[in-house]
Amino acid sequence: MRSEWCRELLKLVKSVEGGDEAHGFPHTLRVLCRALKLAEGKNVDYRVLVASALLHDIGRPFENQAGVHHAALSAFMARLILPGLGFSPEEVARVERAILEHSFSLSEKNRDKPGSKSSIESCILSDADKLDALGAVGAYRLVETSAQRRRSMRQTLAHYHEKLSKLPDYMCTEEARREAAQLLERLRSFVEWLYEESKDYFDLAEAVDKAFPSTGY
Ligand SMILES: [Fe+2]
Ligand SMILES: [Fe+2]
Structure with missing residues (x-):
């Protein structure tokens, strides 16, 4: 400033x-x-x-x-x-x-493989950006982004598994890799509770979707 x-x-x-x-x-x-x-x-x-x-x-x-x-x-x-x-x-x-x-x-x-950035500043920016998608802040962003993009709860969980859970593998600095592992645990715990609380709902929603594929949203 x-x-x-x-x-x-x-x-x-x-x-x-x-x-x-x-x-x-x-x-x-x-x-x-x-x-x-x-x-x-x-x-x-x-x-x-x-x-x-x-x-x-x-x-x-x-x-x-x-x-x-x-x-x-x-x-x-x-x-x-x-x-x-x-x-x-x-x-x-x-x-x-x-x-x-x-x-x-x-x-x-x-x-791009981890560690292949062109400078230390590039490494740090990439790590800082990815850390913001993990932890409690990551959970907040995950829900907000899903709401904006009208993703279902199932699609939200899939996004976690397909992208967010892999972020620690892309960290460039040692410090960020350590922090990412801790923050991923927090995010994973949120996602696991979400799944745990919604299992019956997911099964029922799937059965209803199969029975009435072209009805509603
Ligand atoms: Fe960003
Ligand atoms: Fe970006």
Whole structure:
């Protein structure tokens, strides 16, 4: 907050991303907090790290309209924004790489292996972003995102098993890997209780769906 460029970025990103707790500016602030914590005791470039964390999802609000992955859009926007805030071409390039490398879905597609990030700042951003999907905060985001996307409870559980439960395997730093394992236990416990309490309902809903496949929602 002390640097002018940081104040400018905070103002800009807040106004672009909005208040969506799961994927908007609140998520970006939590990622920044986690990134700064993971950076403690490491030799990092704080300008690159903070700019990467603040801008990593700035393209998300335009993703559907543009038909481009939000990481690519965010990197593009960083290239446009940062030179005007005094960032050198080399700093901008490092921010762009970190933003491109933060995405779980892009990493999976590119078969990125853990530890293959291009810089320590990229490693930390990717870890901080993924940690925000775990633990009690992760449970909060899981429910909120499911409600926004009108996912059923069953689909929500499937999303946990298909994506969230795998996140610890994608951690880049040792500290994040340890923290991810602890946070996954919290999230797993929530998901297991959800399943446990809903088993009879799931069985009944399946039977009703089979009996009346084209009726209702
Ligand atoms: Fe993202
Ligand atoms: Fe993110």
